[in-house]
Structure formats: C-alpha cells, structure tokens
Amino acid sequence: MSQPIVIFVDDSETALASTKIATQGLPIEVKQYISAGDALNDLNAGVVPSLIITDLNMPVMNGLEFLAALRQLPVTQKTPVLMLTTEKKEELKAEGKKLGLTGWIVKPFNPAQLKSAINRVLRLG
Numbered sequence: 001m002s003q004p005i006v007i008f009v010d011d012s013e014t015a016l017a018s019t020k021i022a023t024q025g026l027p028i029e030v031k032q033y034i035s036a037g038d039a040l041n042d043l044n045a046g047v048v049p050s051l052i053i054t055d056l057n058m059p060v061m062n063g064l065e066f067l068a069a070l071r072q073l074p075v076t077q078k079t080p081v082l083m084l085t086t087e088k089k090e091e092l093k094a095e096g097k098k099l100g101l102t103g104w105i106v107k108p109f110n111p112a113q114l115k116s117a118i119n120r121v122l123r124l125g
Contacts, residue, residue, distance in 0.1 A: 003029045006023070006029070011035065016032045018109075018111075051121050064096060068099055086106065086107045088106055
C-alpha cells in the first residue's frame with residue numbers, strides 16, 4: 001500500500017524546511033509547494049493528497065482563498081486541511097471553519113505537536 005500524501009504549502013522556505021524535519025520518520029510522502037497556485041496545478045494534474053497543511057499569509061493566494069479553491073475541486077472537497085500560521089485571530093479561525101478547515105496550528109510550532117496533528121488526522125496510530 002502506498003503512503004498517504006501530505007501537502008505543505010508555505011511561501012517561506014524556512015517554514016517548509018521545518019515541516020520536512022518535523023515529519024521525518026512518519027509513514028507519509030511529503031510534497032512541498034512555495035505557492036498555492038503550484039499546489040493547485042499538481043492537484044489538477046492528478047495528485048491525490050490525504051492531508052493538506054497550508055500557511056495563511058501568502059502572496060497571490062492566501063490560505064483561506066486556497067482552502068476555498070480546494071473545496072471546489074472534486075479530489076479535495078473532503079480532504080482534511082490544517083492551517084499552520086502565526087495568526088491567532090478568532091474571526092480568521094471562524095472563516096476557516098466555515099470553509100471546512102479541519103484544524104489550526106500556530107507557528108512557531110512544536111515538531112511533536114505537528115506530528116501529533118498529522119497522526120490524529122490520518123489515524124496513523
């Protein structure tokens with residue numbers, strides 16, 4: 001059986017490097033994108049993720065706009081999505097929830113916290 005695909009979208013290369021280190025050892029395939037547009041291109045080309053983790057504050061398309069776009073695609077209509085961001089505003093969390101967001105993780109994150117969230121959402125054990 002193939003490993004679940006977890007997509008990370010963040011305009012910060014440092015954040016992407018941190019998520020790659022934090023997820024080492026998990027039985028997942030990690031795909032990383034510096035823009036939501038690049039991720040959408042791969043999703044439209046047939047990539048089927050088990051989980052998407054995205055930043056909120058990104059140029060061109062922010063995390064909530066990306067989430068809204070994901071919910072329009074048949075392949076990601078029901079895919080769990082976690083927001084990994086420095087933002088803590090309740091109104092942003094509420095907007096995310098309305099769009100079908102699964103959860104919210106505040107940066108800087110603890111690697112164990114991120115692993116735990118991935119394990120919980122994907123039921124890895």
